[in-house]
Amino acid sequence: MRLKLTIAYDGRPFRGWQSQAGGGAVQDHLEAAFSKITGRRIVVHGSGRTDAGVHALGQIAHADADDSITLREWHNALNANLPREIRVLRCVRAAQDFHARFTAIGKTYRYRVATTPFLHPLEVGRAWHVPQTLDLPLLEKCLQKITGTHDFAAFAASRGRPEKSTIRTIHSARLARTAGAITLTFEGDGFLYRMVRLLTGTLIRIAQHRADPKWLDELLSAKHGKTSFAAPADGLYLVKVLYPSAG
Amino acid sequence: MRLKLTIAYDGRPFRGWQSQAGGGAVQDHLEAAFSKITGRRIVVHGSGRTDAGVHALGQIAHADADDSITLREWHNALNANLPREIRVLRCVRAAQDFHARFTAIGKTYRYRVATTPFLHPLEVGRAWHVPQTLDLPLLEKCLQKITGTHDFAAFAASRGRPEKSTIRTIHSARLARTAGAITLTFEGDGFLYRMVRLLTGTLIRIAQHRADPKWLDELLSAKHGKTSFAAPADGLYLVKVLYPSAG
Numbered sequence: 472m473r474l475k476l477t478i479a480y481d482g483r484p485f486r487g488w489q490s491q492a493g494g495g496a497v498q499d500h501l502e503a504a505f506s507k508i509t510g511r512r513i514v515v516h517g518s519g520r521t522d523a524g525v526h527a528l529g530q531i532a533h534a535d536a537d538d539s540i541t542l543r544e545w546h547n548a549l550n551a552n553l554p555r556e557i558r559v560l561r562c563v564r565a566a567q568d569f570h571a572r573f574t575a576i577g578k579t580y581r582y583r584v585a586t587t588p589f590l591h592p593l594e595v596g597r598a599w600h601v602p603q604t605l606d607l608p609l610l611e612k613c614l615q616k617i618t619g620t621h622d623f624a625a626f627a628a629s630r631g632r633p634e635k636s637t638i639r640t641i642h643s644a645r646l647a648r649t650a651g652a653i654t655l656t657f658e659g660d661g662f663l664y665r666m667v668r669l670l671t672g673t674l675i676r677i678a679q680h681r682a683d684p685k686w687l688d689e690l691l692s693a694k695h696g697k698t699s700f701a702a703p704a705d706g707l708y709l710v711k712v713l714y715p716s717a718g
Numbered sequence: 719m720r721l722k723l724t725i726a727y728d729g730r731p732f733r734g735w736q737s738q739a740g741g742g743a744v745q746d747h748l749e750a751a752f753s754k755i756t757g758r759r760i761v762v763h764g765s766g767r768t769d770a771g772v773h774a775l776g777q778i779a780h781a782d783a784d785d786s787i788t789l790r791e792w793h794n795a796l797n798a799n800l801p802r803e804i805r806v807l808r809c810v811r812a813a814q815d816f817h818a819r820f821t822a823i824g825k826t827y828r829y830r831v832a833t834t835p836f837l838h839p840l841e842v843g844r845a846w847h848v849p850q851t852l853d854l855p856l857l858e859k860c861l862q863k864i865t866g867t868h869d870f871a872a873f874a875a876s877r878g879r880p881e882k883s884t885i886r887t888i889h890s891a892r893l894a895r896t897a898g899a900i901t902l903t904f905e906g907d908g909f910l911y912r913m914v915r916l917l918t919g920t921l922i923r924i925a926q927h928r929a930d931p932k933w934l935d936e937l938l939s940a941k942h943g944k945t946s947f948a949a950p951a952d953g954l955y956l957v958k959v960l961y962p963s964a965g
Contacts, residue, residue, distance in 0.1 A: 481839040526840065556839045592728040592803045593773065593844070 472538050474545060475565035476501075476515075478530040481556040482704065483596045487523040488530065497521075497530075497557055504552035505534060508545075518571045518578070518712040522665070524704030526597070528581075529560070531712040533571040569714075577642065577713035579658045582671045583706040587651040598652060599671075599706035603679050605653070607646065610678040613687055614644040614655070617670060622693035626670050627663035628701070634663060637693070656710070665701055672700035719785050721792060722812035723748075723762075725777040728803040729951065730843045734770040735777065744768075744777075744804055751799035752781060755792075765818045765825070765959040769912070771951030773844070775828075776807070778959040780818045816961075824889065824960035826905045829918045830953040834898040845899060846918075846953035850926050852900070854893065857925040860934055861891040861902070864917060869940035873917050874910035875948070881910060884940070903957070912948055919947035 478501070486495040490502070498515055505513035518531045536545060546562035553559070568574075585591065585598040586605065594600070624637035641659040655674070657667055673690065676682045682700075689695040725744070733742040737749070745762055752760035765778045783792060793809035800806070815821075832838065832845040833852065841847070871884035888906040902921070904914055920937065923929040929947075936942040 479839050481842065528840075550836050555837065555842045558836045558839050560836065560838075589797050589805045589807065590802065591807075592726050592805050593775075595728065595802045597840070 472536060473565045473567055473569055474534050474536050474542075475561075475563050475569060475571070476532045476534070476549070476559050477561035478527060478532060479558050479560050480527050480530070481596075482521065482524045482526040482707075484554065484556050485523065487525070488517050488519075488521040488527075497527075498532075500553055500557055501532065501534075501549070504549050505536070507552045508540075508548045509537065516571045518575050520664075521707075521709055522668075522704050524596070525707045525709065527709040529711045530709055531571045531575070531714075533565055533569055571712070574714055575661075575712050576715060577658065577660045578662060578709065579656065579711040579713070580662065580667045581708045581710050582655045582657075582667060582702060583652060583708065584654070584671075584675065584702075585652050585706075591651070594652075596705050599675075599702050601675055601679070605675065605678040606680060607648070607653070607678065609684060610674060611646055613674045613677055613684065614646055616687060617641055617674075617691065618644050621691050623663055623666055623670075623691075624693045625690035625695070625697045626666045626673070627697075628665035628669065630664045637663060639663065639666070658713075667707060668701040668704070669698055671702040671706075673698045675702065676700050719783060720812045720814055720816055721781050721783050721789075722808075722810050722816060722818070723779045723781070723796075723806050724808035725774060725779060726805050726807050727774050727777070728843075729768065729771045729773040729954075731801065731803050732770065734772070735764050735766075735768040735774075744774075745779075747800055747804055748779065748781075748796070751796050752783070754799045755787075755795045756784065763818045765822050767911075768954075768956055769915075769951050771843070772954045772956065774956040776958045777956055778818045778822070778961075780812055780816055818959070821961055822908075822959050823962060824905065824907045825909060825956065826903065826958040826960070827909065827914045828955045828957050829902045829904075829914060829949060830899060830955065831901070831918075831922065831949075832899050832953075838898070841899075843952050846922075846949050848922055848926070852922065852925040853927060854895070854900070854925065856931060857900075857921060858893055860921045860924055860931065861893055863934060864888055864921075864938065865891050868938050870910055870913055870917075870938075871940045872937035872942075872944045873913045873920070874944075875912035875916065877911045884910060886910065886913070905960075914954060915948040915951070916945055918949040918953075920945045922949065923947050 490498040501515040515534045549559045583598040590600040620640040643658045645656045647654045737745040748762040762781045796806045830845040837847040867887040890905045892903045
């Protein structure tokens with residue numbers, strides 16, 4: 472049967488999602504857990520990569536596994552064979568044609584920015600520390616501006632092979648304030664490599680009045696170069712992967 | 719001048735609060751920071767010890783420091799010379815007779831228990847994982863029972879020299895529920911060594927129906943032995959140290 476796994480991880484101890492030579496990636500740990508349970512190699516397909524240091528609250532993966540073990544047993548056995556910083560939160564049976572990456576119709580990412588004068592010890596590795604005053608009304612306006620369908624080529628880092636298309640739709644980009652922190656939540660049909668970190672880094676720079684808001688229009692026109700202000704991995708969370716309701 | 723420091727730390731990387739042979743305790747790191755700034759040995763007096771792994775949101779300490787450096791400069795210099803997992807949140811001038819330990823009139827501790835089937839990766843080291851069903855109304859009753867003035871001898875681990883008195887007053891003991899977790903908040907005029915962990919461990923055991931609630935009465939009578947059910951350090955937070963309003 473095809474298993475659909477909802478996975479959370481603390482990004483700090485791992486070399487990102489994607490399997491690495493020498494191991495140490497989240498995918499490597501999941502495949503090692505399957506291997507310990509079954510004695511066979513089972514490939515785990517994720518919805519997409521996350522960089523080293525990026526956290527996941529609801530990464531999705533699928534894998535084809537034996538019917539002889541129940542879902543509940545799979546769930547327990549996987550967690551028993553994973554490091555504590557990776558947990559399978561849900562383990563359900565998916566349709567045989569479900570694919571964690573190709574069936575996905577969107578993703579939600581959250582970026583956490585700590586705004587206190589000093590970074591709280593319990594925020595270390597979990598937020599980007601930006602103690603300077605931020606122009607939040609301006610930040611709101613920028614979030615409205617990036618919402619919708621745009622060519623986000625200026626917000627993509629290169630990763631070997633180029634993307635077929637750099638056009639993406641951001642369904643919503645929201646700002647929330649809590650004591651000592653703000654969070655930016657991006658929901659879209661897909662994100663280019665490093666796009667959330669480049670969007671966040673650029674918007675924060677504008678909200679610090681260290682870059683002209685008009686620059687955002689230029690970047691969104693995809694005709695005037697690229698931004699290189701990437702927010703660090705620490706504050707980024709993959710919150711959810713969206714599938715058609717049947718998925 | 720006498721500095722009053724409000725300090726937060728992640729308990730995991732350190733060997734508790736109290737200075738250790740070979741270093742590695744929070745106090746050692748603070749004294750090393752003072753030493754790096756001044757070139758002299760300055761003793762840092764904390765409000766009390768916390769065990770290795772126990773976190774602090776508002777530990778208080780005092781130290782006598784040069785007047786030639788402003789409070790703001792002390793604050794920045796200390797944080798610049800501390801590991802990221804220790805932060806001085808506030809640095810103010812205290813009365814010359816203020817003593818972090820002897821002036822204190824109480825403390826607030828919080829204990830966090832994660833109740834989800836699997837411990838979320840971002841709760842590792844920050845909560846005690848108790849996936850079994852808890853009888854929360856019974857837990858509430860137990861919390862009421864421990865509130866007030868009692869001889870808590872049954873809830874003290876030994877630490878060399880015995881306490882002069884094992885009578886303490888718990889002003890309030892409250893239960894709060896959040897998604898996937900409960901927190902117990904204890905405010906009292908003082909706590910014996912490991913008392914919060916022993917109270918929490920024992921109450922959770924009763925709330926799991928693995929111990930008789932009458933046992934709590936026996937323990938509070940201080941005539942029938944001790945409890946050894948200490949909750950792990952991971953879930954414990956020193957929230958606040960209480961001083962007379964002038965302190």
